[in-house]
Amino acid sequence: MSESASPALASNAAIEDAAVLFRSAKRAVVLTGAGISTPSGIPDFRSEGSGLWSRDEPMEVASLTMFRTAPERFFHWFRPLAGQMFYAQPNAAHRALAEFEASGNLKTIITQNIDMLHQKAGSQNVIETHGTLRTLSCTDCFRKFDSALFLKSFIEDEKIPLCPYCNAILKPDVILFGEQLPQAAWHEAQRAVRQCDVILVAGSSLEVLPVAGLPMQALDHGAHLIIINNTPTYANVRADIVIMDDVSSVLPEIMKRALHG
Ligand SMILES: [Zn+2]
Secondary structure, eight states: OOOOOOOOHHHHHHHHHHHHHHOOOEEEEEEEEGTTGGGTOOOOSTTTTTSSSHSSSSHHHBBBBHHHHOOOHHHHOOOOOOOOHOOOOOOOHHHHHHHHHHHHHHEEESSSSOHHHHHTTTTHHHTTTEEEEEEEEETTOOOOOETTHHOOOOOOHHHOOOTTTTTOOEEEEEEOOOOOOOOHHHHHHHHHHOOOSSSEEEEEEEOSSTGGGGHHHHHHHHHHEEEOOOOTTTTTGOOSEEEOOHHHHHHHHHHHHHOOO
């Protein structure tokens, strides 16, 4: 590319290169983070300046310790976020991934998000490494419930979800600070990246371990790495293609060209 090329043209070339990689991929994996859901109105609660951070310190209030010692404080913090997720709709990037998955060459979506938007868009094979808001579990009898039964009254009337069998508090199946990752999901994610031929990181700054290490595992097994994120990540130096742009505009374009040439 000549020195006079504009950033838009550079980005266009990178989009084309990414589409070519995806078109020939047999076992592609996409790893998504908060950046894919911000265009759907869901704040990245780990990011400074996102409202939720300034009011409370998530590391403290969204921790397992807080949930156990002062669940009402946890639920009070969680309620606006749960409301945004419950009512949020998938955007063009979620829909493009679902469409590409249906074509057969995208094997797995690994997401750090708990917002259910990949599933709402129609994706089938989604590994949720940080848990999910789709289900709640009883802290006493460990029964699992579909969160749809409880979320509306929690969001609208601030009713803390209680187990219909034993009346203990129900914990959303999201991974809180200080809590272990769900082991089955984590093993499945590692298996997927070790077998993939292309891994695309979409909207993750790759700052939260151990998920942030997955692209390196893919590279060690010979996969190509594509990164689309607004800010640089530690893995950019190892990536085949880096696009520093908005996921919801870039990803649909890549998927469209990969599918239709
Ligand atoms: Zn129970």
